[in-house]
Amino acid sequence: MRSGNSVRYGEGDNAVLRMALWQVWKLKCYWCREPVKFADCQIDHIIPKDVTDDELSNLKRHFGLPGSFDLHDPHNLAPSCASCNGPGGKGSTTYDAPVYLSQLDKAARRRSAVVARVQAFGRSGKVAEHLLQVVKADLSRADARQEFLDHAPAVVQILSMIGDGRADYRSFNRLEVEVDEFGSEQGIIVSLDERGRTTAALLEEVCAVELGSVLREPVVRLLRQVRTRVVEHFEYLHLDNPISAGSPVSDWFVIELESLDFHRDGQRIEFTAGGVFEGSLWVSLTRGDSRGDGLEDLQADVVVDGAFSASVSWDLTSALSGLETGDCVIDGWRVDDLGLVLAGWG
Numbered sequence: 134m135r136s137g138n139s140v141r142y143g144e145g146d147n148a149v150l151r152m153a154l155w156q157v158w159k160l161k162c163y164w165c166r167e168p169v170k171f172a173d174c175q176i177d178h179i180i181p182k183d184v185t186d187d188e189l190s191n192l193k194r195h196f197g198l199p200g201s202f203d204l205h206d207p208h209n210l211a212p213s214c215a216s217c218n219g220p221g222g223k224g225s226t227t228y229d230a231p232v233y234l235s236q237l238d239k240a241a242r243r244r245s246a247v248v249a250r251v252q253a254f255g256r257s258g259k260v261a262e263h264l265l266q267v268v269k270a271d272l273s274r275a276d277a278r279q280e281f282l283d284h285a286p287a288v289v290q291i292l293s294m295i296g297d298g299r300a301d302y303r304s305f306n307r308l309e310v311e312v313d314e315f316g317s318e319q320g321i322i323v324s325l326d327e328r329g330r331t332t333a334a335l336l337e338e339v340c341a342v343e344l345g346s347v348l349r350e351p352v353v354r355l356l357r358q359v360r361t362r363v364v365e366h367f368e369y370l371h372l373d374n375p376i377s378a379g380s381p382v383s384d385w386f387v388i389e390l391e392s393l394d395f396h397r398d399g400q401r402i403e404f405t406a407g408g409v410f411e412g413s414l415w416v417s418l419t420r421g422d423s424r425g426d427g428l429e430d431l432q433a434d435v436v437v438d439g440a441f442s443a444s445v446s447w448d449l450t451s452a453l454s455g456l457e458t459g460d461c462v463i464d465g466w467r468v469d470d471l472g473l474v475l476a477g478w479g
């Protein structure tokens with residue numbers, strides 16, 4: 134049940150909606166997935182708000198959207214950095230890209246959280262409004278920066294009194310991990326809270342290993358599993374007309390490390406890592422043709438996403454060779470494919 138049109142993009146200041154989107158989409162640009170500061174964060178319409186009525190009807194049909202689809206509803210809104218939202222940004226991609234469908238799907242899944250945040254805003258007095266002014270403050274001005282330095286620590290102190298970890302923040306970094314098996318490096322966005330940063334420091338200072346080298350094996354296992362699952366997806370879909378799939382190739386693939394923790398058990402320290410992944414892959418397929426007297430070659434594009442958790446344990450009594458990688462487990466696996474295309478028919 135839709136909660137009416139109370140939460141939608143409108144004329145004038147959309148700061149509350151912008152903050153809700155920014156938080157629910159985890160402080161990142163939905164398109165390039167880079168962290169974006171609130172001051173630089175814009176609201177983007179996934180299907181542009183200036184499409185003509187004819188274009189919109191075509192897109193609704195193309196994407197299977199309901200007739201009542203509202204361009205200004207949070208199911209079509211996402212936070213974006215200025216360059217993705219500007220000329221030459223995501224607009225240079227065609228609507229056929231499966232990634233559009235995936236973005237609309239994500240916005241739909243996050244809609245209720247965005248609506249809840251906007252509706253809860255300021256419910257208990259003026260505090261929310263004042264805090265929003267703080268978040269929106271232009272800190273390039275020296276006097277504003279000084280006021281922020283004078284008063285913000287008191288806010289952080291109150292947060293720490295509400296509960297442990299409440300005054301925590303996330304830092305963002307980027308890592309490249311060598312994954313020889315897939316012929317390249319895999320980029321990882323590292324987004325850690327205080328516990329995660331402490332664990333990373335422990336790895337580097339006590340165990341003398343870099344986070345990138347600890348993550349290499351779990352990442353290889355993750356990428357292998359993703360490819361296996363994509364192949365299984367097609368084989369399962371076509372049980373009646375068996376299909377054989379080649380090895381999937383990724384167009385792009387993003388991994389975000391969101392948590393890092395450790396615990397000590399006797400002579401072993403176990404490190405656990407968790408996060409999310411998302412990517413677009415293509416795969417060549419072969420199946421018997423409909424008349425049953427030959428083979429046809431097909432190609433399919435898929436968009437996948439999910440969460441992962443992995444563990445690495447370290448034996449304190451041994452040297453560095455004591456690092457042992459456990460299973461990498463995938464959770465909440467999703468795969469969307471846009472059907473099959475005969476190879477060469479584009």
Ligand SMILES: [Zn+2]
Nearest residue numbers: 162165214217
């Ligand atoms: Zn961007």
